[in-house]
Amino acid sequence: MCPPNKIFKILTIASIIFLIKINFAYSQALLDQEKATTYLRWNLFTGRDQLQFNKVGNKVVVKTLNIELFNNLKNELSDVLLDPQYLSGIEFKENVSQGAHALEIQLKNDSVEMFSFYRERDKKYVVDFWMDNSDSLTVKKSAVLKPDEDEKETAKPNEVKEVEAIVTDEPKIIAAKLKTTVKAPREQPVIKPNVEIEKKIEADVELTSFIVDPNRVLKKSQAELDAEAEDSKKPYRDFRYGATFIWDYDPIAPAFKKIVNLKTKIPEIFYPIANRDFKKNEQEAHLQLTINLYRKKKWGLMYKSMKLFEQKYGAKTEWELVEFIKANAILRENVDIPNPDLFKNALSMLSNLSEKTANYELKKGIYKYLLSHYIEKNESLKILQLAKTYYAGTRDSFDFEESVIPAEAMLNSLAKLGQVEKIKELTQEKTIKKILPAQLLLAYQTYAFLRAGELKSLITFYESKKASLAKPVDPVILYNTAEAYFRVGRFQEAMNLYSEFIKNYSYEYVASNAQLRIALCADLMDKNYDETLELYKKAIDTSVDGQVSYEARVRYVAFRSIRKKELTDRDLEIRIFLEQDKNANIPDKNLAKLLQQVRLRTLITDGKFKEALAYLTLIPTVSMAKIDSRIFEGDGAEIIYGMISDFYKKAEYSQVIKTWQTYKDKYIDKVALDPYINFVVGSSYVKLGLYRGFDDVYAAFLKLKDTPNRTFPIWVNRNQELKASDLLKELVIVKDIKLKNWDLASRNIASFETQIPKYNKSNYYKGVVAFNQRDYKSAISHLENFFSAQDQRIIYDPSDVAEMIRAYTDSIYELGQTDKFLKVSEAILNDTTTFGTNNAYIQNVRERIAYLGIEITAGKGTSTNYMIIEKKINDFKKLHPGSVYTGRINYILGQALVTNKKVKEGREIFTNLINDKSTSDYLKELAKSELGLLNLKERAL
Incomplete structure (x- = not known):
C-alpha cells in the first residue's frame, strides 16, 4: 500500500502540472472574442505585419506567411463558436500564393462590414464586424402589409425545412444554423368590409410614422443635417483660431523588401554549389574533395586543396567556382562570428567575380546577394548601379521573369534618391511595362x-x-x-x-x-x-x-x-x-511651430496677456517664413490690445501709452488697422492732458481712416464696432469735454449724431455737457435716454462711468428730487459694488452719493429714518474710513443715536467730535449745542 506522504506528493505534482498546462494554454491564446450589442470584435494577439486583411464582397481574406501562426489560428478558431449574426463560416487554405496561407471568413451577407487596425501598445490586431442595415425595412413599411389575393399559396401543414452543412474539400468552420419550422396559414374566410376596422388600420399606419425601427439607421434629410451642423458650430470659433499650420506629408513609394536575410544566408542559396562527376577524371575528383571540405567547414584543408588544384591544373581552370567557394566560406564563417573586414573582402571577391565571369546563372546569384546587402544597408546609389547591371544582364539573356527584381529595385532606389524624371522615363520603357x-x-x-x-x-x-x-x-x-x-x-x-x-x-x-x-x-x-x-x-x-x-x-x-x-x-x-x-x-520643426502656436493661443484665450507676450518673445519668428511670422504678429497685436484694454478699464492711462509706444512698431503696425485701439490710445492722451501726444496720434490715425479695418484675428472683443472716421470725430468730442469747450462740444456732438443717428453714446455726451452747463433737466433726460437704450455696455473707462454717475445723481439732487435721488443712489451703489473697486474716480463718486443719501434721509427727521441712518453710517464708515465727510457723518450718527434712545453712545460721539482736532469749528459748535440740549433735558427730568 502506498504511504500517505507519497500520495500527497503525487497529487501535488499532478496539480502543479495541471496548473502549468492551463497557464500555458492561456499564455498561448491568440484570439479573444468580444460580443457587443452592435458589433463583434476579434482581438488577435500577434506581431505587426504578420497578418493582412482584405474584404471582398461577403468574404474577408486574412493572409499570413507565418505557417506557425496560421496553424495556431486554425486550431483556436476550430474551437470557437462563431456568431451567426455576422459570420457563417471559416475556410482554411494553405499555399494560396507564393507561400502565403489564408483564412477565408464567410460573412453572413454583404451588409456585414469589417474594419481592422493594429494597436501597438497592446501588440494586437483589432478586427470589428458590424451590420449595415441601411436597406432594411422600417416599421412603417412592414407593420401593415395587405396580402395580394392572387398570390396566395397553400403550404403543406407542419412542413419542416432543414439546412444541411456545406461539404468542401478544405476544412471549414460553419456557424451553427437552427432548424426552422414553417407552418402553413389556415385558409381565412372572406371578411366583409368593416368601416371601424378600416379606420383602425388607417390609424395604425399613421402611428407607424412615429415608430423607428431599431435595426435601421435613421436617415435624416439634408436640411436636418445642415441644421445640426450649424448648431454644432455655435459654441466654437472657426478654423483660423485653432491650430492653423498645415504642412505636406511626404509621398510614399512602393515597399521593396529585401530578397534574403543576410544574417543567416550566403550567396550559395542563389547559386547552389553542385556535386562534381568525380568518377570522370582526377580534376573532377579534386574539385569534389574541395567541395566536401567546404561543406564540412574544414577551412585549412580546403585552402590547401585549392592551392594544389591551382598548381596542378592552372589558375584559370574552374576559377569562377574556386573564387565562389572562397567567398562563401568567408561568409559562412562570418555568419557565426561577424567580422566586418572579412565581410568586406568577401563582398569585394563577389563583385570582381560578377564582373569577370561569363556564367549568367552565377552572375545572377551574386547580383541577388549583393542587392540584398545594399538594400539592408539602404545604400540607394549602389542599389541603382547594381540593379542597372543586373537588369541589363537579364535582358541580354532574355530572362524576363528575373528582370522583375532589378527593375523594381531601380524604381525604388530612384524614388529614394528623388530622381523624379528618371522614374518617369523608366516607367514608360516598354520592357518595364511588360514585366511589372x-x-x-x-x-x-x-x-x-x-x-x-x-x-x-x-x-x-x-x-x-x-x-x-x-x-x-x-x-x-x-x-x-x-x-x-x-x-x-x-x-x-x-x-x-x-x-x-x-x-x-x-x-x-x-x-x-x-x-x-x-x-x-x-x-x-x-x-x-x-x-x-x-x-x-x-x-x-x-x-x-x-x-x-x-x-x-x-x-x-x-x-x-x-x-x-x-x-x-x-x-x-x-x-x-x-x-x-x-x-x-x-x-520636427513643423510640429514644434504648431505646438508654439497652440500654447500661445491657450494663454490668449485665458486672458493671460502678460504671460502670452513673454512666451511670444521666445518664439523665433525672425527665422520663419514671412507668411508664418505674420500669424504670430497678428496674435501679438491682439495680445497688446488685450493689455491696453485691461489698463484702460483700470484708468491706468500712462500704462496704456507706455504699452502702445513699446510694441506699436513690432506688432500693431504690421497688421491691418484696428480703429478702436487708436481711439483708446488717443483718449488716454486726453485724460492725461498730453495734447501734443494726442495730436500726433490723431494725425497718424487720420491718415489710416480710409484703410480697411482688421477682421482677423479678433481674440479680444471690441467694445464698439465703428469706422475709423466715426472714432476720429468721437475723439474730438472727448478732447472738447476735457478742455471744457462746452459750446464747441455741443456742435460736434450734433454733427456726430447726424453722422451716426442710432449711436446711443451721443446721449451720454449730451448729458455730460448739459450737466456742466447747469441744465439739469436736460442732463437727466439725456442720461436716462442713454440708460434705456443701452442694450450692451459701451463705456468701459472708469472715469467716464464716474462722470456719468455724478452728472446724473447731482442733477437729481440739484433739482431737489429727494425721493428719486434715494432710489437712484441705492440702485447705483448696489450695481457698482464690484465695479472699479481699485479706481479712485469710481470710489469718490460712490462716496459722494452715499453721503448725500445719508443727508437726505437725515433731513426728513423721522424716527424710522434715524433707525435706517444708523446702519447706513456704520456701513459708510467701513467702506470709506478716511472720508472727507467723516466729521459730518459722525455728527449725524450722534443725532441718530440720541433719537434712537442711545443717549450714552450719542454723547460719546459728540464729545469725540469736540476733542478731534481735524473737525471743523462749525461742526464742533453744532456738537456743543447738541450736548447742551442733552444736559438741559437731563436737568428738567
Missing part, C-alpha cells in the same frame, strides 16, 4: 508626380486611369493621390481616397497620417464640429506613429480648448495632451 504590374508602375508614377510637386498633373493622371483600376487599388496610388487632392484644396476628394485607403490598408504605418488627414479635411470643410472632434479623437486612438499621434492631440486641444468660446473644466483638462512623453522623439 500595371498598378505598381502607376504607384511609382504617382510618387514621382507628388515628389516633384506636380499636383495638377498627378490628379489629371489619376482621373484618366481611375476607371480602369482594379479593386483594391494599390495603397501608394490612393495615398499619394489623396495627398495631392489635399494640397490643392479639393478636400472632399481627398477625404474619400483617404477613407478608402484606411478601409483596405489600415495596417499600413501611414494609415495614421491618413486618419489625421480625414479629420483635417472635415475641419477645413467646416463640417459638423461634433463629428470633426470625434474624427480627431479617432486619429489619436488609432495612430501608431508617435509624431502623427502628437499632432492629432495638439489639433484636438486647439479645437476643444481654444476655439470653444465657453470653456469647462473638462476642456481645460485636455490641455495635458500638449505634454510630451519623456522618451518621445523631438518633434
Whole structure:
C-alpha cells in the first residue's frame, strides 16, 4: 500500500502540472472574442505585419506567411463558436500564393462590414464586424402589409425545412444554423368590409410614422443635417483660431523588401554549389574533395586543396567556382562570428567575380546577394548601379521573369534618391511595362508626380486611369493621390481616397497620417464640429506613429480648448495632451511651430496677456517664413490690445501709452488697422492732458481712416464696432469735454449724431455737457435716454462711468428730487459694488452719493429714518474710513443715536467730535449745542 506522504506528493505534482498546462494554454491564446450589442470584435494577439486583411464582397481574406501562426489560428478558431449574426463560416487554405496561407471568413451577407487596425501598445490586431442595415425595412413599411389575393399559396401543414452543412474539400468552420419550422396559414374566410376596422388600420399606419425601427439607421434629410451642423458650430470659433499650420506629408513609394536575410544566408542559396562527376577524371575528383571540405567547414584543408588544384591544373581552370567557394566560406564563417573586414573582402571577391565571369546563372546569384546587402544597408546609389547591371544582364539573356527584381529595385532606389524624371522615363520603357504590374508602375508614377510637386498633373493622371483600376487599388496610388487632392484644396476628394485607403490598408504605418488627414479635411470643410472632434479623437486612438499621434492631440486641444468660446473644466483638462512623453522623439520643426502656436493661443484665450507676450518673445519668428511670422504678429497685436484694454478699464492711462509706444512698431503696425485701439490710445492722451501726444496720434490715425479695418484675428472683443472716421470725430468730442469747450462740444456732438443717428453714446455726451452747463433737466433726460437704450455696455473707462454717475445723481439732487435721488443712489451703489473697486474716480463718486443719501434721509427727521441712518453710517464708515465727510457723518450718527434712545453712545460721539482736532469749528459748535440740549433735558427730568 502506498504511504500517505507519497500520495500527497503525487497529487501535488499532478496539480502543479495541471496548473502549468492551463497557464500555458492561456499564455498561448491568440484570439479573444468580444460580443457587443452592435458589433463583434476579434482581438488577435500577434506581431505587426504578420497578418493582412482584405474584404471582398461577403468574404474577408486574412493572409499570413507565418505557417506557425496560421496553424495556431486554425486550431483556436476550430474551437470557437462563431456568431451567426455576422459570420457563417471559416475556410482554411494553405499555399494560396507564393507561400502565403489564408483564412477565408464567410460573412453572413454583404451588409456585414469589417474594419481592422493594429494597436501597438497592446501588440494586437483589432478586427470589428458590424451590420449595415441601411436597406432594411422600417416599421412603417412592414407593420401593415395587405396580402395580394392572387398570390396566395397553400403550404403543406407542419412542413419542416432543414439546412444541411456545406461539404468542401478544405476544412471549414460553419456557424451553427437552427432548424426552422414553417407552418402553413389556415385558409381565412372572406371578411366583409368593416368601416371601424378600416379606420383602425388607417390609424395604425399613421402611428407607424412615429415608430423607428431599431435595426435601421435613421436617415435624416439634408436640411436636418445642415441644421445640426450649424448648431454644432455655435459654441466654437472657426478654423483660423485653432491650430492653423498645415504642412505636406511626404509621398510614399512602393515597399521593396529585401530578397534574403543576410544574417543567416550566403550567396550559395542563389547559386547552389553542385556535386562534381568525380568518377570522370582526377580534376573532377579534386574539385569534389574541395567541395566536401567546404561543406564540412574544414577551412585549412580546403585552402590547401585549392592551392594544389591551382598548381596542378592552372589558375584559370574552374576559377569562377574556386573564387565562389572562397567567398562563401568567408561568409559562412562570418555568419557565426561577424567580422566586418572579412565581410568586406568577401563582398569585394563577389563583385570582381560578377564582373569577370561569363556564367549568367552565377552572375545572377551574386547580383541577388549583393542587392540584398545594399538594400539592408539602404545604400540607394549602389542599389541603382547594381540593379542597372543586373537588369541589363537579364535582358541580354532574355530572362524576363528575373528582370522583375532589378527593375523594381531601380524604381525604388530612384524614388529614394528623388530622381523624379528618371522614374518617369523608366516607367514608360516598354520592357518595364511588360514585366511589372500595371498598378505598381502607376504607384511609382504617382510618387514621382507628388515628389516633384506636380499636383495638377498627378490628379489629371489619376482621373484618366481611375476607371480602369482594379479593386483594391494599390495603397501608394490612393495615398499619394489623396495627398495631392489635399494640397490643392479639393478636400472632399481627398477625404474619400483617404477613407478608402484606411478601409483596405489600415495596417499600413501611414494609415495614421491618413486618419489625421480625414479629420483635417472635415475641419477645413467646416463640417459638423461634433463629428470633426470625434474624427480627431479617432486619429489619436488609432495612430501608431508617435509624431502623427502628437499632432492629432495638439489639433484636438486647439479645437476643444481654444476655439470653444465657453470653456469647462473638462476642456481645460485636455490641455495635458500638449505634454510630451519623456522618451518621445523631438518633434520636427513643423510640429514644434504648431505646438508654439497652440500654447500661445491657450494663454490668449485665458486672458493671460502678460504671460502670452513673454512666451511670444521666445518664439523665433525672425527665422520663419514671412507668411508664418505674420500669424504670430497678428496674435501679438491682439495680445497688446488685450493689455491696453485691461489698463484702460483700470484708468491706468500712462500704462496704456507706455504699452502702445513699446510694441506699436513690432506688432500693431504690421497688421491691418484696428480703429478702436487708436481711439483708446488717443483718449488716454486726453485724460492725461498730453495734447501734443494726442495730436500726433490723431494725425497718424487720420491718415489710416480710409484703410480697411482688421477682421482677423479678433481674440479680444471690441467694445464698439465703428469706422475709423466715426472714432476720429468721437475723439474730438472727448478732447472738447476735457478742455471744457462746452459750446464747441455741443456742435460736434450734433454733427456726430447726424453722422451716426442710432449711436446711443451721443446721449451720454449730451448729458455730460448739459450737466456742466447747469441744465439739469436736460442732463437727466439725456442720461436716462442713454440708460434705456443701452442694450450692451459701451463705456468701459472708469472715469467716464464716474462722470456719468455724478452728472446724473447731482442733477437729481440739484433739482431737489429727494425721493428719486434715494432710489437712484441705492440702485447705483448696489450695481457698482464690484465695479472699479481699485479706481479712485469710481470710489469718490460712490462716496459722494452715499453721503448725500445719508443727508437726505437725515433731513426728513423721522424716527424710522434715524433707525435706517444708523446702519447706513456704520456701513459708510467701513467702506470709506478716511472720508472727507467723516466729521459730518459722525455728527449725524450722534443725532441718530440720541433719537434712537442711545443717549450714552450719542454723547460719546459728540464729545469725540469736540476733542478731534481735524473737525471743523462749525461742526464742533453744532456738537456743543447738541450736548447742551442733552444736559438741559437731563436737568428738567
